Amino acid sequence: MATEQVRITVFDTTLRDGEQSPGCSMNHQEKLRLAHQLDRLGVDVIEAGFPIASDGDFEAVKAVADVIRRPIIAGLARACQPDIERAWDALKDAARPRIHVFLATSDIHLQYKLRITRDQCLAQAREAVSFAKSFCSDVEFSPEDATRTDPDFLCRVLEAVVEAGATTLNIPDTVGYTVPSEFGELIATIRRRVKGIEDVTISAHCHNDLGMAVANTMAAIAAGARQVECTINGIGERAGNASLEEIVMAIRVRHDRYPYETGIVGEQIFPASQMLSEITGVPVQPNKAVTGRNAFAHEAGIHQDGVLKNPLTYEIMTPQSVGVPDSKLVLGKHSGRHALAIRCEQLGYQFDRRALDDIYRRFVRLADKIKHVEDHHLLELIRDTHKPAASATPLFEPLPNAVAAAANPLAPESPRPFPLAPQTNAFGAPLPVPGDQHHDQEDYLWGV
């Protein structure tokens, strides 16, 4: 009998916290375009913006709320009447609106930023949530800087807002200060001590100042959080927010450790990442997990050889599962003959062993100088190495296999070129034939 999986709500805040990242602000049309992609991606909640922040943001939240009908659409509001009214104005025509109210609770924020006492804070949080509740049944409350708030006081505030009608309690690590064990304990404490907690959803909202936003989010899930707040490509204030794609793929790839499910359509992850990058003009860090351009690229010869034989050797998820068209073999000085031969084949050239040796030596010298050998470099190198006039018997076949075969289908089978190509793997690359262990071993060593 199949056991029912615990569902994690994915709350995407790319259009709100994400756009607070320098250089990432988006206009109305851009937000709407990305919101459609977030809908295709299958997020459960889209936080579309902070309506009181500007007329432009109000219009953007309103447009998203009016047009995108499946997910919940949230708008952010400080814990005061004008913010909450403005948020509701923007959200009121949404199919599933949510008002997200926040108020800082740490002593540092109360004393220096808000200049209010703890008692005033408690009263303000309660009143703001009841006011929001008078418009909308779905109200989320966030005690800003929760991870630097006295836990006793935090629990008192949370209890007060649950009584006032909050349906989601979001626990922000606003300054990216916490660590996984501590954050997990905080969520467990809240679950144990806050009256009425069983009827509300606990959410985690982690920033990445110490590079632990995703790890902290995973710890929160393990401790009982059932909503995660995250952004595409991990964009957000300062060092960013927890990255949606990393959380989702951690749950998927390590399902043995995280037996949960999300509604995310994996194949839409890369398109969402690309669209965001195109809209904001902010490129994705090349080695970014899951969506960076190197996330599925292999340069080391040993790795390339392994991946060509079976992708499982060096890939824990397939590129296709996150919508990346293919894994890339990057030709550089660490590459081996196996990958070089396959790239030559893809360019229409098959070489016997000796010719490949020749090309390979020159290729390594070139790669030492220029780092990445692109196809046009390789073509030039092939032409240089094997100028027709320099050799009476050409060592390479300059026609693509299929073209050559079509030209003379009855010709006797020629001696098998290297590499042998009887089968292809998931990348369309040839697999070695049985009995070719000698070559396999050589490829492996050459790849070092």
Ligand code: KIV
């Ligand atoms: O980081 C934070 O505290 C926030 C709140 C507004 C939820 O973004």
Ligand code: ZN
């Ligand atoms: Zn935040």
